[in-house]
Amino acid sequence: MPLPCSNIQKQLFNTNNRNLYNENTYYVRNKVNTSSTWDKTTNTVTPNLNKGSILDQNRTEVHAWNFRNQASFNRLLGKDHEINAVAGMEVDNLVTEKFTNPTSYGYNDKTLTVGTFPNGPGGAYAPIKDWQGYNETFSYTNVFTYTTQRYFSLYGNAAYTYLNKYTLSGSLRTDASNLITDDPSYRYSPFWSLGGSWQLRKEKFMDRVAWLDQLTVRFTYGYNGNVDPTTAFRPLISTAANPNTYTHDYTASISSYGNPTLRWEKTGSINFGFDYSLLGGKFFGKVDLYSKQGKDLIAQISIPAINGTTSQKLNNAEMSNKGIELELGTHIPIRGNDITWQGSVNFSYNKNKITNLFVAKYEAYSLTDGGTAAYVEGYDANSSWMFQYAGVHDGQPMIKGPGDNMFDFTAWTTGDGREFMLNMGTKVAPYTLGFINSFKIYDFDFSFILTGKFGHVFNRMSFNYPVLWGSRLLPNSKLAEVINGDPASIVPLPQNENEPRYYFWDRFYPYLSYLSENASHIRMQEVYLGYHLPMKKIKALGTSNVQVFLQGNDLFTVLFNDAGEDPEYPMGTINPAPKFTLGVKVGF
Amino acid sequence: MRTTRYRIKSSIYAASALLLSSGFLSCNKFLDEAPSKTTSLVVKTTDQLNALLNNYNSFYQEGNNTAVYSTDDNGLNTMIYDAKPGTFTMAAVEFSLWDTDYLAGDGQESFWSGEYKKIFNANMVLEYLDQVSGSAEDKAALRADAYLIRAYSYWTLANTYCLPYTEANKDEPGLPLKTATSFEGDQQRPPLEKVYQLIEADLAEALKTTVPLVQGGTARHWRASTAGVRGFAAKYYLSRNNYSEALAYADEALGEYDEMVDYNTDMHYGIDGKVTINAGTSNQQTVTLKYPYTHDNQVDMTDMIQWKEFLYFRMLYHESWWYLPSQALLDLYDHDHDLRYQYHYVQNYSYDRGMINPAFSWPGYVFFYKDRLPSGPTVAEMLLIKAECQARQNNVDAALTTVNKLRAKRMLPGAWVNLIASGQADALKKILEERRRELPFSQRWNDIRRFNNNDDPNDDVELSRTFYPYSNSNVLTTEMVKTYTLPKNSRRFAAPIPQTEITSSNGVIKQNTY
Structure with missing residues (x-):
């Protein structure tokens, strides 16, 4: 029987912000004083704001509703045929309205009276001046914003199983949103997959393999899409809610330069795997192999400025991801229920490669900046491209260029970055490991969680080569390695008294190959030791279960780089410090 | 019994199919709602x-x-x-x-x-x-x-x-x-x-x-x-x-609009700059820089929008904030009577640009803030174009009358206001000099x-x-x-x-x- 199920939900959120500055606060006194006009020849001061408190208010209202329908169908046809199907739809609507009131000057919270602008709010046609003689203007209009997010999904899955062993399944799904487009059909994303599984262990010929409890072989082929809602086919504009202060005209500006060739990103994936269980559930786990081929992926490409913008997202990259995921779990009673060991290991490996992308030439800065602009055909999408330092020549630190050429740090490099930059490896770990173990030994529980990431690189902190035009010079902690270092192997301080383009060095010094380090690391995420109080002895307490525990989190990290820096928490950010918790859990 | 059950079932299928498909159809309209009323708008009006x-x-x-x-x-x-x-x-x-x-x-x-x-x-x-x-x-x-x-x-x-x-x-x-x-x-x-x-x-x-x-x-x-x-x-x-x-x-432009800024009445100094030079030496002193009022506001557009002479609003922009006048340009002005020299050539402006220790003095050409000066068509430029064209067409008297109209708004009153010329070549030379005085950098x-x-x-x-x-x-x-x-x-x-x-x-x- 199909089982329909409907669900409607409505939500309303209100946020009110009210900032009241009392008349006697520094903020109000300063604002009233400095906004007054001071005629220095006659030495008269004319206030442009009334005395009194200053009140700022804004209010946000979110209206949301959600409507869901689902029907499921499960049926056995005779003994050998089984059908399971689910279909559904979901509609979401979310409206956010924000109301910002203009600042009330000269407000009195007791009488609720407000002040005026004694000399007007300023502007081109009735200018007023502040105490120093600069023109000033006061905003006096409300500001409103109104946004709507709408989503629609439609999905269906169906599976047919024969003899409890052979299953064929398929699914279809579309997700749509109110993104801006000329072609409504463009909104609906296509997702589908087909799959089959075979419960191998249930075959007669497997009966001889007694140690095998379960073995299921799975295969799926699927296809999904992705759309970038930040770009649109057509150029779009944004309008300012308030008229321009000086001309009193309403204004707008281009917010998107449009992209008529925009289309869906498409990814096809093949997945092959099996689930297993051995020796009466003592060992279990699964193995998955996958291959994903993405095409029409969006990459940020530099385009000539004659188009009104210098870069645009274009659907022209192809990418592959291939990998394996392994999971092995154990549940072993070592001595009945008194001593048990539960463990699980996850391991995964992924290989990423840009398989097709034509870019005529890569500027070095595109490669160092990363992102989709640094996609290079034949390389990992997250490759770390670095300059090779070539020492100091003629008083200028240099990097290696194509052939015997060198570039100094005072101008952008010329030529194709791929010709002279080094690919240090991927910035995203290809190997990940998770290791969880828990032991029960009579009344004691002991467990720990280890995670690891391997095979990737990161850039350690560089000296910051601070420029002098700020009010203070703030060198970072790497100054010593620069001062004591050999200028042939590390960029020294400027060598010349006058270095007119020293400010340009920051395009180079953070991207030198000597900063690249192994990012592999292992983290001890959690260690837990608990003791169950023997309940028989303390029955008087009326509790059924009391456990004392000591838990440690983020206890240590094993690093594999010489700099001693945590690749995921760069210097200057807060590293996860060890945390200890001592506690009692009581159950009644 | 059996058939009835199937009928109920199929009507439920039909109902859910209808529900799903009607959802799908009315959806285009539902999703046509713009994500925002103010940002990312398709132009419609x-x-x-x-x-x-x-x-x-x-x-x-x-x-x-x-x-x-x-x-x-x-x-x-x-x-x-x-x-x-x-x-x-x-x-x-x-x-x-x-x-x-x-x-x-x-x-x-x-x-x-x-x-x-x-x-x-x-x-x-x-x-x-x-x-x-x-x-x-x-x-x-x-x-x-x-x-x-x-x-x-x-x-x-x-x-x-x-x-x-x-x-x-x-x-x-x-x-x-x-x-x-x-x-x-x-x-x-x-x-x-x-x-x-x-x-x-x-x-x-x-x-x-x-x-x-x-x-x-x-x-x-x-x-x-x-x-x-x-x-x-x-x-x-x-x-x-x-x-x-x-x-x-x-001529047509001037026929429609010829309002001018009279430097004798409309121009004035604004907020002074104060710079200490040669700090820490025996020559240490504080110098006052006199700026035109148009220098006062960097972000506030009041003075720029209100500049009366614009026919079309365009400005030259200088990213390093110093229109550095050459000696030849400085020599073109009547330092005593030309109010453009008085207001727009800020003496010791080099101090503002950091040449303070040791101090080095050189003026700067300052119009709007430190970085902008009018470059779009203005009434002044129309007068200069008119005067130049009249001179080139050998209409010398008319040319001088035209250029002197501008000079009257730019100079202290006196005998020096009116240019006189010995002939076409002389008139043209003087008009081109006037043009350079009035429109340095932007038109040169x-x-x-x-x-x-x-x-x-x-x-x-x-x-x-x-x-x-x-x-x-x-x-x-x-x-x-x-x-x-x-x-x-x-x-x-x-x-x-x-x-x-x-x-x-x-x-x-x-x-x-x-």
Whole structure:
């Protein structure tokens, strides 16, 4: 029987912000004083704001509703045929309205009276001046914003199983949103997959393999899409809610330069795997192999400025991801229920490669900046491209260029970055490991969680080569390695008294190959030791279960780089410090 | 029994199928709701297009480093450079010396991309005009406005990146011509002739405007108007050495609007600057810098919008904040009676630029804040165009009368106000000097280009500057100075196009050759 199920939900959120500055606060006194006009020849001061408190208010209202329908169908046809199907739809609507009131000057919270602008709010046609003689203007209009997010999904899955062993399944799904487009059909994303599984262990010929409890072989082929809602086919504009202060005209500006060739990103994936269980559930786990081929992926490409913008997202990259995921779990009673060991290991490996992308030439800065602009055909999408330092020549630190050429740090490099930059490896770990173990030994529980990431690189902190035009010079902690270092192997301080383009060095010094380090690391995420109080002895307490525990989190990290820096928490950010918790859990 | 059950079942199927499919069908409408009422909007009305063009911030600035540095108005020399080399970027040096080796790769050049952004805005308006709702009158005004923006930008780009438009140069490389918002289309540089054909066609469309400059007592110079378009037409034809057309349009513009700022009554000093020089030495002292009031506000646009002389709102923008006048430019002024000298030439401005220890004194040309000065057509410029054209047509008395009208608003009253001339050549010489006094930096580059390509050999200008050699990264101050020149017919009258354009177009956009 199909089982329909409907669900409607409505939500309303209100946020009110009210900032009241009392008349006697520094903020109000300063604002009233400095906004007054001071005629220095006659030495008269004319206030442009009334005395009194200053009140700022804004209010946000979110209206949301959600409507869901689902029907499921499960049926056995005779003994050998089984059908399971689910279909559904979901509609979401979310409206956010924000109301910002203009600042009330000269407000009195007791009488609720407000002040005026004694000399007007300023502007081109009735200018007023502040105490120093600069023109000033006061905003006096409300500001409103109104946004709507709408989503629609439609999905269906169906599976047919024969003899409890052979299953064929398929699914279809579309997700749509109110993104801006000329072609409504463009909104609906296509997702589908087909799959089959075979419960191998249930075959007669497997009966001889007694140690095998379960073995299921799975295969799926699927296809999904992705759309970038930040770009649109057509150029779009944004309008300012308030008229321009000086001309009193309403204004707008281009917010998107449009992209008529925009289309869906498409990814096809093949997945092959099996689930297993051995020796009466003592060992279990699964193995998955996958291959994903993405095409029409969006990459940020530099385009000539004659188009009104210098870069645009274009659907022209192809990418592959291939990998394996392994999971092995154990549940072993070592001595009945008194001593048990539960463990699980996850391991995964992924290989990423840009398989097709034509870019005529890569500027070095595109490669160092990363992102989709640094996609290079034949390389990992997250490759770390670095300059090779070539020492100091003629008083200028240099990097290696194509052939015997060198570039100094005072101008952008010329030529194709791929010709002279080094690919240090991927910035995203290809190997990940998770290791969880828990032991029960009579009344004691002991467990720990280890995670690891391997095979990737990161850039350690560089000296910051601070420029002098700020009010203070703030060198970072790497100054010593620069001062004591050999200028042939590390960029020294400027060598010349006058270095007119020293400010340009920051395009180079953070991207030198000597900063690249192994990012592999292992983290001890959690260690837990608990003791169950023997309940028989303390029955008087009326509790059924009391456990004392000591838990440690983020206890240590094993690093594999010489700099001693945590690749995921760069210097200057807060590293996860060890945390200890001592506690009692009581159950009644 | 059995059949009934199936019937119930199938009706439930039908109901759910209906529910799902009806959901799907009504969905297009449901999803047509715009994500926001203020951002990421599809243009649907003329009001929206008007809002786009009302946003003068998208249009009024021209970060034209060629105008700022590449003429004899710029006073950069070794003495000033040595006073504090850190004041000057390599780009400043390279533009001053008409560099052809490193400028393209400088990466700081924003003039090219800035003008093409304006062209995109104009194309956007033109593309949407036929699709949006709004009155025919609104659409006509928008159309003319967008054509003016496009003509103006192509003209100012051509003046910078292309050789002067002459019979001999008409097949020289022009500018990539974008007339639509699409990224597709030809990126190649067509012959210069094609660029000028487009400018003239666009100008003809812009001239169809019927919108007056003054509306409701306000001169709306940030939008195209009959006076504004004619002002641009006068500039354009002057740059083409077509004096009769230039004169006609200048006259028409002045016929509509000729309000002027009288420096005797309307100009005054603003907020003083105070700088301590030679700190820590026996010569330590605090110096007061006297600025015109127009210097006071950097962000507040009141004084700029209110400047009475704009026919169309455009300003030259200087990223390093020092219009550095040459001695030759300073010598052109009557220091005692010319109020432009008094207010716009801020003495000791070099202190504000950091030349304080040891102190080195040199003035700066200051108009709006430290970085902007009017470059769009103004009443003053119309008078100067008119006077010059009258002089070139040998109408000497009328020419002097015209130019003296301007001088009366710029000089202290007295016998020195009225220029007198011994003949046509003398009158022309004096009018061109007046032009340089009134419009330094903003018009000089264009003027030199047209002087060197008209029939009059007397007004030709050869540029030269003595300075240190330099590399990509450094001025080589220890080496012998040398003389850099920009001869009359130099190919360097076309500035190098940013290298990024050549790269990102895969070489379709070609660099100028020298």
